[in-house]
Structure formats: structure tokens, C-alpha cells
Amino acid sequence: MPKTKPLSLIHRPRRLRRTAALRSLVQENHLTVNDLIYPLFVMEGENKQEEIVSMPGSYRYSLDLLLKEIVEAFGLGIKAIALFPLVPDEKKDNQGTEGYNADGLVQQTVKAIKKEVPDITIITDVALDPFSTYGHDGIVEDGKILNDETVAVLAKMAVSQAAAGADVVAPSDMMDGRVGAIRQALDEAGYLDVAILAYSAKYASAYYGPFRDALSSAPQFGDKKTYQMDPANTRESLKEVGLDIAEGADLVMVKPALAYLDIIHLIREHTQLPVAAYNVSGEYAMIKAAAEKGWIDEKKVVLETLTSMKRAGADLILTYFAKEVALMLL
Numbered sequence: 001m002p003k004t005k006p007l008s009l010i011h012r013p014r015r016l017r018r019t020a021a022l023r024s025l026v027q028e029n030h031l032t033v034n035d036l037i038y039p040l041f042v043m044e045g046e047n048k049q050e051e052i053v054s055m056p057g058s059y060r061y062s063l064d065l066l067l068k069e070i071v072e073a074f075g076l077g078i079k080a081i082a083l084f085p086l087v088p089d090e091k092k093d094n095q096g097t098e099g100y101n102a103d104g105l106v107q108q109t110v111k112a113i114k115k116e117v118p119d120i121t122i123i124t125d126v127a128l129d130p131f132s133t134y135g136h137d138g139i140v141e142d143g144k145i146l147n148d149e150t151v152a153v154l155a156k157m158a159v160s161q162a163a164a165g166a167d168v169v170a171p172s173d174m175m176d177g178r179v180g181a182i183r184q185a186l187d188e189a190g191y192l193d194v195a196i197l198a199y200s201a202k203y204a205s206a207y208y209g210p211f212r213d214a215l216s217s218a219p220q221f222g223d224k225k226t227y228q229m230d231p232a233n234t235r236e237s238l239k240e241v242g243l244d245i246a247e248g249a250d251l252v253m254v255k256p257a258l259a260y261l262d263i264i265h266l267i268r269e270h271t272q273l274p275v276a277a278y279n280v281s282g283e284y285a286m287i288k289a290a291a292e293k294g295w296i297d298e299k300k301v302v303l304e305t306l307t308s309m310k311r312a313g314a315d316l317i318l319t320y321f322a323k324e325v326a327l328m329l330l
């Protein structure tokens, strides 16, 4: 190259990007294994592990194999899991009764995890859909989802999960008033220290498809738009988060994450509570599918994607990539 006269620049931002050491000194956001919550699917039976077709690398486990997976995850530094059950059709009904069966799959699983890995934080899902014949998050009457009747069931579910040993209960249903009712029910039952992770800004998203495959929990009619939020709305997320905090939420969540980074950012600016982001099943599936085709570098895309959630303001990330990421960060 012929000699060029240097530009007289005062600032050359590239100075701080010159070496890996310099870059790491000025890195603003960090993804660590402490940020990760590992969602896991449990099913009845023994020695069973089924790969979820639309979520390659994710499995439904029977309890014995789930425990192995959790021991491994904990060994990698993952400190929290979020549990979701696959419920056989014959145990489903319109009221989600199985959800508060003291000997139900979730309750048995929580007890077994507490025994095997006492120091891992167990987060249980509070919603009717895995237990509902209709695949809806609430009780159905004349094609409508009943709010207050559903909230009463959710409170019972939360108490029975706490009784089994859950550390955190996470209502993902989007019924009005459920956080307050759950807090009151937990306190009355003596579970003062069980925390509530509220799915506060949960949108009616097409990104949940693979999760519904995993649990055979797709809605049998209609959609979830009468309770989950409209993806076009921003201000409404502040309203939902504000209500959940007023009702006693300990942590709030934005879900999905990737298409809602603006919402994560907004909520982070408006609340002192920890904010969780759910890197949902469809976000996982898209990366897996493109990587399988050899079109993207999976590891790099996963780290970049999860870091974008931290940058947006998430303190915690629920992700099916948790174990993979923990291994990458070792």
C-alpha cells in the first residue's frame, strides 16, 4: 500500500479493540453460568429419555434419568432448574386437578430432586395447561377461559408445589390477580420463604410451538390471546409488571426474549426487581435447525444471542442451552 498521511483523529475507538486482552478489559456485559436457569421436562416411567423432535438435544426424562441430568447440570455450575411435566391424557381434566395432587408427578419430582441435589434451586410452573384437557392455562367454560376460578386452582397448585419443596413458584398463566392470590395462599400455609417468579410480560407468541410439542399441551381450540399479551404492545408490559410487583412478585419475567429485547430493556429501567428473560423453545429450535444445516456456527450464535439478553437488561435467562453454555464457559 502507498503511504497515506494519517488522519488527525482525536478518537480512534479501534485502539481498545486491538488485542483480546484490551477487549476483555472494556467488555461491558458478561454472561455467566450464575445467570442461567435450565428448563427441564419430566415424564412418568423409568429409564426413559425421549428427544423432543422440534427441540433437538432437549429431552423428556423419567425421574431417574432427570436426576442424573440435574446432577450433571449442578456439577457444571447451574444453580436453578425450571420444571415442566408431561401429563398423560387420562390424568388431564378441565380443572387441572392433577396439578395439586400431593403425589403428582411434579410433587414427586420436586421431593426427589431436593433429596438428591438439595442445593439446586427448584422453580415450578404454575399454570393449568399441562394438566388441562383443553391445553389452556385456565378453566374453560363455553369457549371462554375463566379468570377467578382459575386463580383459585393456581393458588392450590403453588401451595402443593411449595409443600413438596419448591424454592420458587412461577405462574406462567397470565390470569389477573394470580400473584396476589398465590402470595396469600403461600403465606397462610406457612411458606413465607417461597419466592414468586412472575411471568409478567408474557406475550401470545408463535415461538412457543416446540414447547407445546414437548408437553402435548397445544390449545385444543382457539389461541391464548385473551390472556397472553399482544406482541404489538409495549406500555401494557409496564402495567402487567407493575401489578405483579404490587401483588408481591419477587422476580419478574419477559417472555419470549429474543423478539422482545426492547421490553426487557424497558422493564429493567422501570423496576428494582431482578428481571428474567425466557429464551423460549422456538428461539432454541431456530438456532438448532440452522446449525444442523451448517448455516450458522451454533456455539457462537448461542453466546451472542444470550449476551444480547444480558445487554438488554436481563439478570437471569431461562434457556434450553444452559448445559451447553455452562460447558462453553468452563
Ligand code: PBG
Residues within 6 Å of the ligand: 125, 127, 128, 129, 137, 172, 173, 207, 208, 209, 210, 211, 212, 224, 279, 280, 281, 282
Ligand atoms: C404455559 C407455558 C408455555 C411456555 C412455558 N409455560 C407455553 C404457552 O404459554 O403456551 C413456553 C416455553 C417455551 O416455549 O419454551 N403455561
